[in-house]
Amino acid sequence: MSATWRIRLSRALPFIAFFVIALWITLPAGLTTPIGPYHLGLFDSSLRVRQILGGSDGGSLLTAAENLKANGRITPEFAWVYSYWPPGMVVIDRIFLQGEKWFGLPIVLMMVILNSALWALLLGAWFTLVRTISSLGPAVVFGAGALLYSGISGWGMGSGIFYSDSFGVIGLGFALLFLVMAARADSARRRWRWAALAGAGLAFAAHFRASFELVADATLLLSGIVIVVALVARWRGGLPRFTSWATVSVLPLVIVGVVAQVLMLPWRIFAGLSIHPGDFRWSAVSDLASSARWLPESVMRERNNLFGLTGHSNWACLSDPEQCQTIFDLEQTADVPYGGANGGYFTGAQFDQMTLHSVLTHPLNYLLERIDALGLGFASDTGGAIHSFAMAESIAIAALFVAIVVIFIRTRAFANPAYLFFFASVATQAATLLLLHMEPRYFLGIELSIVLMGGYALATVYRNRVARSAETAAQR
Numbered sequence: 383m384s385a386t387w388r389i390r391l392s393r394a395l396p397f398i399a400f401f402v403i404a405l406w407i408t409l410p411a412g413l414t415t416p417i418g419p420y421h422l423g424l425f426d427s428s429l430r431v432r433q434i435l436g437g438s439d440g441g442s443l444l445t446a447a448e449n450l451k452a453n454g455r456i457t458p459e460f461a462w463v464y465s466y467w468p469p470g471m472v473v474i475d476r477i478f479l480q481g482e483k484w485f486g487l488p489i490v491l492m493m494v495i496l497n498s499a500l501w502a503l504l505l506g507a508w509f510t511l512v513r514t515i516s517s518l519g520p521a522v523v524f525g526a527g528a529l530l531y532s533g534i535s536g537w538g539m540g541s542g543i544f545y546s547d548s549f550g551v552i553g554l555g556f557a558l559l560f561l562v563m564a565a566r567a568d569s570a571r572r573r574w575r576w577a578a579l580a581g582a583g584l585a586f587a588a589h590f591r592a593s594f595e596l597v598a599d600a601t602l603l604l605s606g607i608v609i610v611v612a613l614v615a616r617w618r619g620g621l622p623r624f625t626s627w628a629t630v631s632v633l634p635l636v637i638v639g640v641v642a643q644v645l646m647l648p649w650r651i652f653a654g655l656s657i658h659p660g661d662f663r664w665s666a667v668s669d670l671a672s673s674a675r676w677l678p679e680s681v682m683r684e685r686n687n688l689f690g691l692t693g694h695s696n697w698a699c700l701s702d703p704e705q706c707q708t709i710f711d712l713e714q715t716a717d718v719p720y721g722g723a724n725g726g727y728f729t730g731a732q733f734d735q736m737t738l739h740s741v742l743t744h745p746l747n748y749l750l751e752r753i754d755a756l757g758l759g760f761a762s763d764t765g766g767a768i769h770s771f772a773m774a775e776s777i778a779i780a781a782l783f784v785a786i787v788v789i790f791i792r793t794r795a796f797a798n799p800a801y802l803f804f805f806a807s808v809a810t811q812a813a814t815l816l817l818l819h820m821e822p823r824y825f826l827g828i829e830l831s832i833v834l835m836g837g838y839a840l841a842t843v844y845r846n847r848v849a850r851s852a853e854t855a856a857q858r
């Protein structure tokens with residue numbers, strides 16, 4: 383074997399290894415492994431999968447894809463799916479349905495292979511980065527730690543295989559990776575190219591999870607404000623250090639935000655013209671939260687909204703039970719209680735106004751309730767259970783986040799756009815969970831970001847220590 387082929391094989395080996403491991407985690411009992419809590423069979427047909435998934439998120443997305451395949455267009459009765467979810471997972475399901483028709487390939491098998499390949503691509507790329515920065519040992523530790531994380535080994539490669547969460551966070555993971563590469567670039571042109579790729583990764587993520595569209599919005603807004611201030615300062619001939627810092631560290635984030643928004647524009651326009659005419663929001667899922675905040679527990683149980691109860695989607699009722707009872711009594715006089723604009727007593731805007739007024743009136747109640755909800759979600763594993771390993775994992779992730787903050791400050795990495803994007807992304811996702819209902823899987827983006835950036839930060843510390851040790855030995 384030539385030296386060139388040995389180099390190529392060594393570069394490809396981590397990706398191959400992660401793909402094999404991903405398949406093994408997904409199929410520990412081989413081809414007969416029941417996949418996920420729904421016990422999907424590896425060779426089940428799309429009809430069987432849809433029946434098993436039922437009304438879950440994964441089932442709704444697959445049903446919408448089957449409708450799209452049957453009609454060749456988005457029919458009115460399924461417009462709600464595209465209104466509340468971005469189209470990414472429907473597109474994946476639609477492609478697999480066509481593969482099932484043309485080639486007879488089982489849809490579960492195709493999803494397992496694609497899912498494993500994407501996780502292998504992400505983890506292999508980060509493994510290579512950590513190894514390049516430090517050495518093989520830290521890279522192996524990083525890879526093992528990432529695979530132990532329940533968001534990957536539990537949800538990403540099992541329970542959530544027909545959900546959109548995994549594809550979304552994989553896009554976010556690549557956005558972080560490309561920003562790390564931008565920080566390491568040796569020329570401005572390469573820095574901008576890596577930043578543009580990071581924007582593409584973020585747009586990819588947003589096409590699967592609406593929360594990442596908010597990350598894109600926050601990235602563009604915050605970085606744009608900083609750049610405007612820097613331009614004004616430069617025009618007035620002041621703050622040269624601030625202007626230089628903004629150009630190096632924040633301008634790449636402007637590129638990330640602009641590229642992401644441009645790539646999201648086609649679907650935004652289509653949805654604003656065809657799905658919910660005149661409404662060009664990326665997702666209308668927030669409309670569901672307005673009345674849900676004020677649903678009493680009895681109503682939620684009647685509607686079999688158990689996941690909402692667990693996730694505290696009715697957090698306004700929990701924090702202000704007296705106002706909740708008043709709203710409930712008034713809603714009972716409406717044609718469609720809690721129907722919002724579709725026959726309810728209060729509209730969505732009025733529910734939001736009452737929520738804001740209640741928060742301002744009882745701030746401590748709301749703060750304690752939302753912290754409790756977030757703590758419950760963070761302490762669970764990504765699939766939703768609280769147990770010894772989940773608690774240990776949560777403590778480890780929290781410690782890793784603290785380590786990232788300490789390393790960021792001690793290494794003075796303020797000019798590194800990857801760190802700035804990481805903190806903005808985590809803050810935006812956490813703020814979203816504070817406003818909407820909580821599900822443990824919604825922490826996947828936050829926790830995976832911590833795992834990936836933690837690997838990068840610790841590898842940087844390891845490299846610096848090795849460099850200092852070598853310098854000290856040379857001086858002796």
